[in-house]
Amino acid sequence: MFEARVRVIYGDTDQMGVVYYANYLRYFELARSELFRAHGGSYREMEASGLMLPVVEATCRYLAPARYEDELLIGTEVSEVSRVTLTFGYRVTRVGDPTILCTGTTVHACLGKNGRPARLPEWVARLSTPAAR
Amino acid sequence: MFEARVRVIYGDTDQMGVVYYANYLRYFELARSELFRAHGGSYREMEASGLMLPVVEATCRYLAPARYEDELLIGTEVSEVSRVTLTFGYRVTRVGDPTILCTGTTVHACLGKNGRPARLPEWVARLSTPAAR
């Protein structure tokens, strides 16, 4: 599973002293974007070429709180690929601590310039992990 | 279904020209908080009395984009109540337009001062809508 690192800032926390629940979706976005870069791709270039991957569904399970200054690992993998959708799975932990803080998924449509469903680029479709196939 | 109003600001949008997917969870929070107030309660007072309702699960389905300056209705209702959890359902539309832009759910644990599961206050448990019972 690919892992992106993120440091929790004050602005990510809420008055309960933990990361605000919506901010995990920001971490997920960072992770899938870095997963693309780690495979030589770039979401920016994909958009420039006329493909978009808007989120159509997101889920999140909050298992334990992340806190200010925690250094988080946002694990992500492509868990499912269909001809026109892409599903990512996520798992958030702290560096050096296997406790899972949060898991989640996002499902993305693949749309072309006309806003109609389009085929995923080959290199993206191949990101699907062996375990997930 | 109770409805809170929110105006989409620039800061809620992303470069695709639509509301960024994480921000719906902010709208959901606003709506459930106003639902409490509409019933004479207040999440702040509940916390002051030692009860917390941390989110343990959130889901979101993005059906159509909301855009800058849209005036949104964030419909919400308590869709399920167990002894120690509370589930909200959400439905986002534009004022004057029945098109559903987004639906979602959040599941909350009810925790007491010691961090252990606690009973929901009676007035909260009663928020469960007839349709949902």
Added chain:
Amino acid sequence: MFEARVRVIYGDTDQMGVVYYANYLRYFELARSELFRAHGGSYREMEASGLMLPVVEATCRYLAPARYEDELLIGTEVSEVSRVTLTFGYRVTRVGDPTILCTGTTVHACLGKNGRPARLPEWVARLSTPAAR
């Protein structure tokens, strides 16, 4: 001074239990956008007509903290107009409490479709308050 209302949500606070400092700039944006609407205008329509008002400078003085569930009044006025810039002043208070929590300013350039400085529309230039002239 025109006043927009905003309810502080959990997502606006940080672990110090107060509104996170960057979020006041979101409130400022909401207020100036509503000031436009209160005068029959709309920033969305202005953009559609080819004019943009990007922020070139922002300042904020934090005098007293705003807290969760506070209902805030975001006062705003056009404090200065030059041929190609527009300056807003802001003042944040709680409903029913004259204590000033925060003051601020934003300076905006007026740019046309080509990205070059453009003249402010007449109706915007007229927003300048008597006190400010």
Added chain:
Amino acid sequence: MFEARVRVIYGDTDQMGVVYYANYLRYFELARSELFRAHGGSYREMEASGLMLPVVEATCRYLAPARYEDELLIGTEVSEVSRVTLTFGYRVTRVGDPTILCTGTTVHACLGKNGRPARLPEWVARLSTPAAR
């Protein structure tokens, strides 16, 4: 000048296709927090020891837009130290490009457990850069 790195995510941009103006204050916070860590300190530990550094003033000048996927360097230094306040200066550039995108400052009060002004810890006071003295 100490430099923190940050990758611009979709959630940081707005519909103009650039980083939303409030988000630079988030970047500033990340940078000053990493500056502390780079000197063996930690804002979390400082808070645990009873000292807080709330922001009392922030300014930002937006010179050129940062965009999605840009890798930004958030330069920061302690530009001024008084007995009970601390001022940071900031300068945002892209990796490998000297163009200054944004500059800013934040002024912080140093408060003790009772909320009264307190002396800055020695190691923080010493962060003041030679150029700034």
